[in-house]
Amino acid sequence: MNSSVTGRNEVGRSEVGRIEVITGPMFSGKSEELIRRLKRARIARQRVVCFKPDIDLRYHRTAIASHSAQTHEAMTVANVARLREALYEQLPEVEVIGIDEAQFFDESIVHLVGELVHMGKRILIAGLDTTFTGDPFGPIPALMAISDEVTKLSAVCIVCGAPAIHTQRLGASRELVVVGAAGVYEARCRACFRPYLNAPENEQMELPDALDLSVTP
Secondary structure, eight states: OOHHHHTBOTTSOBOOOEEEEEEESTTSSHHHHHHHHHHHHHHTTOOEEEEEETTOOSSOSSEEEOTTSOEEEOEEESSHHHHHHHHHTTGGGOSEEEEOSGGGSOTHHHHHHHHHHHTTOEEEEEEESBOTTSSBOTTHHHHHHHOSEEEEOOEEOTTTOSEEOEEEEOSSOOOSOOOOOBTTEEEEOTTTOOTTTTSOGGGOOOOOSOOOOSSOO
């Protein structure tokens, strides 16, 4: 059996995989940092593959893209099952796996990442750690818990210029997922963050128990 699938090298010693999570609010440079690490892996002549959820098509359909217009080729997938299917077809040839906007996947991605790291793969994951209400976002907290390294980036607060750890949604929508960028969201510091910008305290939204993106329209 191929050693890259079993996670063992030629002398039978288990290879060591690695999980790296890059997180923070919008406009903090998460995708840019993911792209930087993927490009460095390519320079090191490692075999790289990258994925993103097909809900996020803001800048490019077949690439991950940063707000600063940097790009890296990526395959779009509808859910974790499709991610697994697409990945396992090429797994023996892959050493480094990038996943962007991982907050849009369901909790089963945690199990998949656990499988991959035990096969000796390096998994680079980028995603928002909190929602526009300031609550933990999807599987990101669990992925942070099992990772070897967490890089938590900050943006610049659009109001006061302080380091920003929150994503402020503008407008009246209270849906959990509204894909957008500048004009829809702003980076805010803790002091300037208003999670319910257009709703009085007694009308604050309750988040659903789970966000199910396993079936696309």
